[in-house]
Amino acid sequence: MSSSVRPPSFASARTLSQLAALALCGGAAVVMQGDYFDTFESRPELFEQRLRLLDAPVMRVMTLGFKDVYVDYMFLKAIQGLGSGWIRPEASREGMYNYFDKLSDLERDFPPLYAFGNLVVADQGKYIPGGQKLLRKGVEWNRGEWQLAQLGIYNAIWLANNPDDARWFVEMAKRMPEAPEFVLRFEEYIERRLGKYDAAFDVTVDYFVRYSEAGNEGERELLFNRLNDIFDQWNLQVVEDAMDRFFEEKGFLPQNMEELLAGDYFQRTEVATMAGFISAVEMAFGRNLTGDEAKTFIQAQSRQQVDGLPPDPKGTWYFLSSGARIEIEAKGDPSSLWPEDRYAYVASISSYREVLETQIVSNAYRIKNSIVDGKVPDDIRETYEVADGVGGHFYITPDGEYRNSTLDRLVSGGDPRLGARGRGPFPLPLEPSLNDFQNDFDWAQKKGLIDAQGNLAVDPLGRPLGELDEPAE
Amino acid sequence: MTKTLAIALNTFKEAVRNRVLYVLLFFSVLILFGAWLASTLSIERPERIVRDLGVAAINIISGLIAVFVGIGLVYNDLDKKTIYTVVSKPISRWQFLVGKYIGLLGTILVNVLIMTWVFCTVLHLRDAFTDEATNQAIYRQLESGAYEYKGALAHLGYVATSIIGAVLKGAANILSLGFYSTPITEGLFLASVLTMLEMMVIVSFAVLFSSFSTPTLSAFLTAFVWVIGKGNQELYLLAQSLMKKAGGTTETMDASQELIYHFAKFSAHIAPNLELFNQRPQIADFAPVVVSPMALAYGIVYSAGIIAISVLIFERRNFK
Numbered sequence: 001m002s003s004s005v006r007p008p009s010f011a012s013a014r015t016l017s018q019l020a021a022l023a024l025c026g027g028a029a030v031v032m033q034g035d036y037f038d039t040f041e042s043r044p045e046l047f048e049q050r051l052r053l054l055d056a057p058v059m060r061v062m063t064l065g066f067k068d069v070y071v072d073y074m075f076l077k078a079i080q081g082l083g084s085g086w087i088r089p090e091a092s093r094e095g096m097y098n099y100f101d102k103l104s105d106l107e108r109d110f111p112p113l114y115a116f117g118n119l120v121v122a123d124q125g126k127y128i129p130g131g132q133k134l135l136r137k138g139v140e141w142n143r144g145e146w147q148l149a150q151l152g153i154y155n156a157i158w159l160a161n162n163p164d165d166a167r168w169f170v171e172m173a174k175r176m177p178e179a180p181e182f183v184l185r186f187e188e189y190i191e192r193r194l195g196k197y198d199a200a201f202d203v204t205v206d207y208f209v210r211y212s213e214a215g216n217e218g219e220r221e222l223l224f225n226r227l228n229d230i231f232d233q234w235n236l237q238v239v240e241d242a243m244d245r246f247f248e249e250k251g252f253l254p255q256n257m258e259e260l261l262a263g264d265y266f267q268r269t270e271v272a273t274m275a276g277f278i279s280a281v282e283m284a285f286g287r288n289l290t291g292d293e294a295k296t297f298i299q300a301q302s303r304q305q306v307d308g309l310p311p312d313p314k315g316t317w318y319f320l321s322s323g324a325r326i327e328i329e330a331k332g333d334p335s336s337l338w339p340e341d342r343y344a345y346v347a348s349i350s351s352y353r354e355v356l357e358t359q360i361v362s363n364a365y366r367i368k369n370s371i372v373d374g375k376v377p378d379d380i381r382e383t384y385e386v387a388d389g390v391g392g393h394f395y396i397t398p399d400g401e402y403r404n405s406t407l408d409r410l411v412s413g414g415d416p417r418l419g420a421r422g423r424g425p426f427p428l429p430l431e432p433s434l435n436d437f438q439n440d441f442d443w444a445q446k447k448g449l450i451d452a453q454g455n456l457a458v459d460p461l462g463r464p465l466g467e468l469d470e471p472a473e
Numbered sequence: 474m475t476k477t478l479a480i481a482l483n484t485f486k487e488a489v490r491n492r493v494l495y496v497l498l499f500f501s502v503l504i505l506f507g508a509w510l511a512s513t514l515s516i517e518r519p520e521r522i523v524r525d526l527g528v529a530a531i532n533i534i535s536g537l538i539a540v541f542v543g544i545g546l547v548y549n550d551l552d553k554k555t556i557y558t559v560v561s562k563p564i565s566r567w568q569f570l571v572g573k574y575i576g577l578l579g580t581i582l583v584n585v586l587i588m589t590w591v592f593c594t595v596l597h598l599r600d601a602f603t604d605e606a607t608n609q610a611i612y613r614q615l616e617s618g619a620y621e622y623k624g625a626l627a628h629l630g631y632v633a634t635s636i637i638g639a640v641l642k643g644a645a646n647i648l649s650l651g652f653y654s655t656p657i658t659e660g661l662f663l664a665s666v667l668t669m670l671e672m673m674v675i676v677s678f679a680v681l682f683s684s685f686s687t688p689t690l691s692a693f694l695t696a697f698v699w700v701i702g703k704g705n706q707e708l709y710l711l712a713q714s715l716m717k718k719a720g721g722t723t724e725t726m727d728a729s730q731e732l733i734y735h736f737a738k739f740s741a742h743i744a745p746n747l748e749l750f751n752q753r754p755q756i757a758d759f760a761p762v763v764v765s766p767m768a769l770a771y772g773i774v775y776s777a778g779i780i781a782i783s784v785l786i787f788e789r790r791n792f793k
Contacts, residue, residue, distance in 0.1 A: 057711050061704045061708050062704070064700055064704045065748055066533075069526060072511075072522050072525050075515070079515065109758065110518075115517070116517065
């Protein structure tokens with residue numbers, strides 16, 4: 001009797017058999033658990049499961065008054081899941097959207113849920129409409145959260161390409177007293193993106209007058225730069241409208257600007273110009289006009305009628321890049337292309353200047369290194385001394401400096417094309433060529449790019465002209 | 474009144490000897506520190522997470538204390554036959570029961586205050602140990618602009634003073650009845666007051682069930698009331714939306730919908746509405762926490778009603 005109540009010793013057969021059973025069961029459990037985790041990645045349903053949330057009214061009951069805690073938990077879980085389950089291809093886009101949609105139904109005034117939901121659904125899941133729906137909901141339920149409106153504007157413009165959506169978010173941002181100016185100024189950007197440069201100009205003038213009256217010089221400078229862009233694109237649109245008419249009539253793309261100027265493709269149209277704007281501002285402030293009066297005056301006085309090639313606001317001119325045109329034509333029938341792709345070869349020297357400068361910066365470092373490595377400039381001329389797309393050429397100075405003849409002319413303040421404004425006639429052809437300036441002509445002849453008469457020996461892409469005659473495969 | 478208070482004091486002493494209480498307190502401390510840890514996982518608004526989880530933890534642990542300590546309240550006296558000693562004295566049964574109720578409520582009050590103090594301390598520690606505050610305290614900027622480590626002693630000193638400071642500030646939050654608070658501890662004292670009001674109701678049910686049933690059944694029933702009370706308001710809203718969807722009549726509902734509808738309506742009228750004491754959304758959003766007169770009156774009147782029922786049952790109970 002007494003032996004039955006005494007605890008068995010550790011060395012007894014009974015204890016050992018119990019320990020063995022424990023080890024066996026424990027070992028099996030560890031192996032099974034290991035196998036479970038090893039196959040984790042190949043079992044998408046594990047990740048999918050968490051996407052299926054019940055409707056908010058049911059969840060509200062089931063969370064027993066702890067809905068906020070539940071939302072916090074699911075939010076943290078979603079953050080942890082971003083790096084794994086969310087980005088699995090098996091995870092359905094709608095499922096990801098529903099997860100945040102349902103959670104935000106449960107807790108409508110928790111802005112991070114919408115912002116993070118957008119990150120998961122739109123950025124990771126590439127389901128942009130879902131992200132936008134979440135942000136719209138977020139803005140509607142959290143009227144002070146301008147950051148959500150800003151995200152919505154960003155998505156609408158750069159991800160969804162949906163101007164109406166962007167406009168809606170701007171309108172909502174305008175009703176939020178805390179929304180900073182830079183968010184509200186998206187209104188102007190949207191109009192510009194839509195090609196409504198007149199509307200973009202009017203909005204910018206509005207801000208310009210307000211900042212001038214507030215004495216905010218920094219913002220005024222920024223707006224000057226923005227106006228340059230607006231004028232540039234507004235005028236460029238005039239060229240593209242002319243090209244549309246040309247293409248409609250002829251069925252092919254214009255080869256050069258003269259061709260375009262020859263017919264009635266440019267119609268009388270209204271644009272604003274930088275010169276007009278500056279003079280209007282001086283007049284308005286000279287007359288002590290303020291507020292809406294100043295704004296309306298500047299908006300009207302800056303505009304002028306143009307009946308030919310409009311001026312590039314940065315002081316130079318527009319041209320047709322032949323190299324780009326050939327590449328566009330190689331894509332097939334130009335009429336099948338979107339106008340913005342079809343006319344991508346319309347360029348301005350101001351935009352091309354950036355291209356030239358980028359090329360110089362990227363190559364200058366390599367050239368310096370080559371010289372440090374013992375190569376003399378003559379050894380590397382072949383590689384780096386090439387024609388640019390606007391009738392000039394790159395060259396290496398005896399000191400190893402990398403330069404460009406077109407840029408030299410622009411920097412020295414000279415007009416490299418002698419100013420092509422209005423309908424012409426122009427002293428030089430509007431399509432830039434290596435014939436235009438003597439030093440470029442001499443250089444090109446030495447390189448074999450043109451013959452003694454100045455005729456091109458290669459096409460604008462640098463291919464010998466003879467090769468073009470070969471039948472296409 | 475003296476007799477009731479004597480019973481209450483005795484109940485309090487008995488409750489604080491209960492090991493379950495300490496286990497729950499230990500877990501509450503773990504959860505409150507865990508809330509701090511969980512908040513660091515959030516990419517946005519970690520303050521919301523830590524406050525939300527902390528206040529919820531205090532609420533849940535208080536409820537568990539009410540259930541697990543309250544269920545044996547009367548049964549233990551019956552089981553150990555101590556009830557005979559008590560009822561043989563010039564003390565009425567209602568005084569005994571009310572004393573038990575006040576004693577348990579006092580126990581929970583002390584525990585809620587301890588948990589709130591710990592939670593405020595956690596929040597103050599969180600503020601003290603941000604990277605910015607710590608770096609400012611343990612590094613000094615040299616004339617050259619570089620930073621120099623002040624040494625392990627200074628580091629240790631900072632840690633020690635931060636902990637002591639957090640504990641003292643936490644105590645000040647409680648002792649000042651919430652009048653002293655920093656932005657992160659704003660409204661926490663009032664949230665605890667609301668938790669106490671909620672516990673008044675839950676403990677009254679624990680006393681009720683304990684007055685006529687076994688501890689297991691009491692635990693189950695009290696927990697059931699707590700769960701129903703928590704989801705009551707939402708359940709009622711769900712019933713209303715079901716009715717709305719059905720076109721204003723139960724005739725077009727299917728069997729399960731009709732069952733849910735009737736259950737929701739019934740429970741809404743019978744079970745307590747504990748959502749009245751829930752101000753966690755305000756805590757999470759740093760909005761003002763208000764103890765409304767309605768909530769105060771509801772807590773007192775409802776629990777008084779339940780205690781009255783308990784007394785009615787208990788007075789008719791045969792202890793043989």
